[in-house]
């Protein structure tokens with residue numbers, strides 16, 4: 038949509054950030070079955086889910102341009118959902134997941150009335166201020182947002198008073214403001230991932246003989262995708278600075294049977310290149326690595342995440358926001374040093390700021406004359422914006438731009454999260 042005025046674009050951005058995308062996308066494990074067969078298994082599984090919730094079945098189809106992507110259409114029911122009398126409070130994280138189709142796990146319940154019994158219809162609210170104490174009984178009087186109604190799977194006493202650890206689904210969401218499938222299904226066959234993230238690994242275009250570095254890998258969504266596209270051959274090295282997240286990558290790698298080709302390390306990727314001593318000894322198989330060691334590198338690093346949808350509340354403070362570009366440059370510099378000549382670097386973020394996106398591309402082109410900006414083979418997003426990049430260069434980067442979304446022109450390629458992808462070749 039031609040939104041010339043910047044203020045209008047910001048208003049539009051804020052509006053759409055608060056609303057979840059109208060489509061859910063799943064990445065398919067084509068190493069174990071065909072796309073058509075996986076689609077019918079997903080359909081059967083979700084149809085059972087729909088019958089249980091007494092809602093219409095979801096429409097789904099294979100994405101015409103992304104071979105391992107299944108698209109499911111979410112719904113915004115026309116009739117208003119009237120809140121049930123008994124109120125359950127969940128935290129912000131859980132509330133956001135509900136808007137994208139999740140049911141509520143027992144651990145996600147913060148407050149529930151003393152008379153809540155198994156089978157009761159309850160209204161679920163998200164605690165916007167983080168003030169609800171676990172086990173609260175009284176009606177929550179701080180700011181809360183209604184998410185929909187659900188059916189309690191066990192009574193209040195079983196949640197908060199039982200000696201046994203309670204797990205599993207606590208509230209089955211049956212009447213929601215947005216109807217989206219609950220994606221806790223078929224983990225060996227499908228991985229819930231936003232469309233731009235799926236596109237990102239295709240842009241890297243990993244080849245079976247490659248040695249690939251995934252610099253900021255946790256929880257491993259793209260690591261697993263890259264290794265799958267390499268057909269279980271070659272090698273992927275996955276780094277993440279957060280030690281606690283490495284197990285998550287390993288779990289995802291293991292689920293799709295890719296342990297033999299992926300190695301995971303908790304390591305600060307800014308320090309992933311080493312001195313010349315190790316170079317003399319040849320390529321090491323753990324970090325740090327010698328210069329020019331990798332055929333392809335993905336830098337899907339830390340960012341302000343301002344493209345995530347829905348965002349019910351944003352806690353970003355200016356100081357933190359401003360710190361990202363400098364940090365990303367440190368990672369970019371290391372990535373460029375670690376890349377072989379003719380190697381490919383893909384830089385991506387899930388944020389909308391020009392400083393973390395187009396300006397970083399400008400910085401790479403200005404400071405590393407051996408890096409050439411390259412067109413992207415799956416290009417579903419818009420062109421870049423707001424920088425000194427030439428028209429030609431802006432066309433080569435890919436921006437999933439929610440500030441330009443138009444109610445009357447929504448499709449699975451544009452009604453998704455805000456995301457940015459740039460691809461470089463090292464000469």
Ligand SMILES: C[S@@+](CC[C@H](N)C(=O)[O-])C[C@H]1O[C@@H](n2cnc3c(N)ncnc32)[C@H](O)[C@@H]1O
Pocket residue numbers: 234252253254255256257258259260276277278279282304305306307337338339340
């Ligand atoms: C956007 S997330 C990555 C998502 C991941 N690529 C995926 O697709 O599942 C960014 C990650 O960067 C990690 N990180 C931040 N600074 C890092 C650093 N200096 N070195 C390695 N990882 C870092 C964070 O712990 C976080 O897990």
